[in-house]
Amino acid sequence: MGGIRLRAHHLLCIHGFRGQGYSPLFVANMARLVDRLGASPETPVRIVSGADDVCSACPHMSDGMCNRPDQSVDEIDLRVRAALGFDEDHTGSWSSILDTIRDRIDPFRLEDVCSGCRWLDLDYCTTGLTELADLSATDD
Numbered sequence: 322m323g324g325i326r327l328r329a330h331h332l333l334c335i336h337g338f339r340g341q342g343y344s345p346l347f348v349a350n351m352a353r354l355v356d357r358l359g360a361s362p363e364t365p366v367r368i369v370s371g372a373d374d375v376c377s378a379c380p381h382m383s384d385g386m387c388n389r390p391d392q393s394v395d396e397i398d399l400r401v402r403a404a405l406g407f408d409e410d411h412t413g414s415w416s417s418i419l420d421t422i423r424d425r426i427d428p429f430r431l432e433d434v435c436s437g438c439r440w441l442d443l444d445y446c447t448t449g450l451t452e453l454a455d456l457s458a459t460d461d
């Protein structure tokens with residue numbers, strides 16, 4: 322089975338997924354990706370610019386571009402990628418990417434990287450990323 326392609330901001334969104342999304346197909350695809358990464362942390366993940374394996378099932382994607390209004394996804398991608406220190410096309414195991422997220426992203430300052438995202442105020446991502454940090458503390 323091949324790896325997964327994710328745009329940078331989706332590396333964080335995955336932790337905030339609570340079964341909600343833009344359509345039933347979107348939700349089913351996202352749930353499948355989240356389950357797969359959870360079950361196989363060594364899955365290779367490539368960071369891509371533009372549409373990825375989440376966008377591929379999204380009703381806002383057309384002609385390979387995100388057409389969701391009022392959402393600056395490319396800017397959020399750039400901010401998240403810079404915060405994580407990943408080059409364009411960085412590829413690593415999901416577990417290594419989780420380590421970098423734990424090291425570099427403060428769940429309580431997500432507005433630094435995610436401002437402009439309509440999901441931010443729901444706090445799903447803050448909660449999910451806090452749980453990720455707590456898991457790491459338990460592992461130590």
Ligand code: SF4
Nearest residue numbers: 376379381382387389
């Ligand atoms: S809203 Fe845009 S960035 Fe988000 S999943 Fe849909 S196409 Fe991708």
